[in-house]
Amino acid sequence: MAADKNTYSFLSDHTRIPNIGLGTWKSAKGDVKNAVIAAIDAGYRHLDCAFIYQNEEEIGEALKEKIKDGTIERDDIYITTKLWGTHHSPSRVEQGIKMSLTPLQLDYVDLYLMHSPCGRKFIDDKTFFPKDENDKNAYDDVHYVETWKAMEKLVEKGLAISIGVSNFNVSQMEEIVTAAQVPCVMNQIEIHPAIDQSDIITYCKAKSIALTAYSPFGSPDRPWASDKDPNLFEDPVVKEIAESRGCTAGQVLLAYHLNQEVVVVPKSVTPSRIKENFEALSIKLKPEEITKLKELNSTNYRACAMNMLKDHPYFPFK
Ligand SMILES: NC(=O)c1ccc[n+]([C@@H]2O[C@H](COP(=O)([O-])OP(=O)(O)OC[C@H]3O[C@@H](n4cnc5c(N)ncnc54)[C@H](OP(=O)(O)O)[C@@H]3O)[C@@H](O)[C@H]2O)c1
Structure with missing residues (x-):
């Protein structure tokens, strides 16, 4: 078996998570299997x-292949997946995780996250963006603390090793922390140099809740991207640091998190970029370089603003 080149963060439930993971949102069917294989290799x-x-079936195929060819065993790989809003009702949470476990061909995931605090009305197992009679989003106002309590049962049942949340703000985190019988180990949020997330980062660190940075490149391939959005790869500060170190802009953007004890999950379906991104693990930025990068947050740019949920009672980004 190949030597493990990862570094790890230790979570408050005494498990550990590799500091870099492959993001898979928008990784199309037909691409994602090869991307996962390239990443494991x-x-x-x-x-x-x-x-x-909606691509977990191919991810499951890739995992099965890499376990079969002996590159990894199940326990060598850390799998995170997320509960979708239509399954926030406590009676549907177990079905929610099984809808991921089945295509992934797994008995358990390492980390199960509530994808956001916002529940959506359940219609059937094939309707993910339910609408009401006026064609507006149809919500389920089940409180996220109730959903959380049902997620705790998944740990008791061995379906998830650890549980956490995503897209939660400070006051929502505080409610989870107060109610939790099983520790909330993670908040997965958008972090990159152009967004100011200092309040939630400070809160999570004070409570020993780890952070995962999503959209570390600003999610340039998201469906609602516009030419007017900042291009982090072309930012002069990012480029200057990359040039001075002989690395790429992408690697600087990943090292930014890795050097601040934040887990990061860059998405790519391009094998050369997948490899390049992994190699960011060896880059050590100077404190003054991190400070310079942090100064880019004056634009407070959010790629995943979840605007379609603005009228939800638990919308997190006020
Ligand atoms: N919890 C949540 O609500 C949430 C929200 C958003 C994202 N996420 C997670 O975070 C992951 C990453 O975020 P993201 O997908 O929004 O976007 P991202 O990782 O910020 O950016 C992905 C884009 O960057 C390109 N790219 C990757 N590496 C590159 C490199 N070294 N040089 C140049 N371009 C590069 C990719 O192209 P190619 O693929 O064509 O190579 C793709 O277009 C997601 O996939 C998902 O797993 C979670």
Whole structure:
């Protein structure tokens, strides 16, 4: 078996997570299997999945192949996936995780996250963006603390090793922390140099809740991207640091998190980029370089603003 080139963060439930994982949102069917295989071959031991990405079947095929050819055993790879809003009702949470476990061909995931605090009305197992009679989003106002309590039962049942949340703000985190019988180990949020997330980062660190940075490149391939959005790869500060170190802009953007004890999940379906991104693990930025990068947050640019949920009672980004 190949040597493990990963570094790890220790979570408050005494488990550990590889600091870099492969993101899989928008990784199309037909591409994602090869991307996962390329990532495992490059050394990744962490995949960031979600039911709503609708590609877990191919990810499961890739995992099966890499276990069969002896590159990895199940326990060598850390799998995160996420509960979608239509399954927030406590009676549907177990079905929610099984809808990921089945295509992934797994008995358990390492980390199960509530994808956001916002529940959506359940209609059937094939309707993920339910609408009401006026064609507006149809919500389920089940409180996320109730959903959380049902997620705790998944740990008791061995379906998830650890549980956490995603897209939660400070006051929502506080409610989870107060109610939790099983520790909330993670908040997965958008972090890159152009967004100011200092309040939630400070809160999570104070409570020993780890952070995963999603959209570390600003999610340039998201469906609602516009030419007017900042291009982090072309930012002069990022480029200057990359040039001075002989590395790529992408690697600087990943090292930014890795050097601040934040887990990061860059998405790519391009084998050369998958490898390049993994190699960011060896880059050590100077404190003054991190400070310079942090100064880019004056634009407070959010790629995943979840605007379609703005009228939800638990919308997190006020
Ligand atoms: N919890 C949540 O609500 C949430 C929300 C958003 C994202 N996420 C997670 O975070 C992951 C990453 O975020 P993201 O997918 O939004 O976007 P991202 O990782 O910020 O950016 C992905 C884009 O960057 C390109 N890219 C990757 N590596 C590159 C490199 N070295 N040089 C140049 N371009 C490069 C990719 O192209 P190619 O693929 O064509 O190579 C793709 O177009 C997601 O896939 C998902 O797993 C979670």
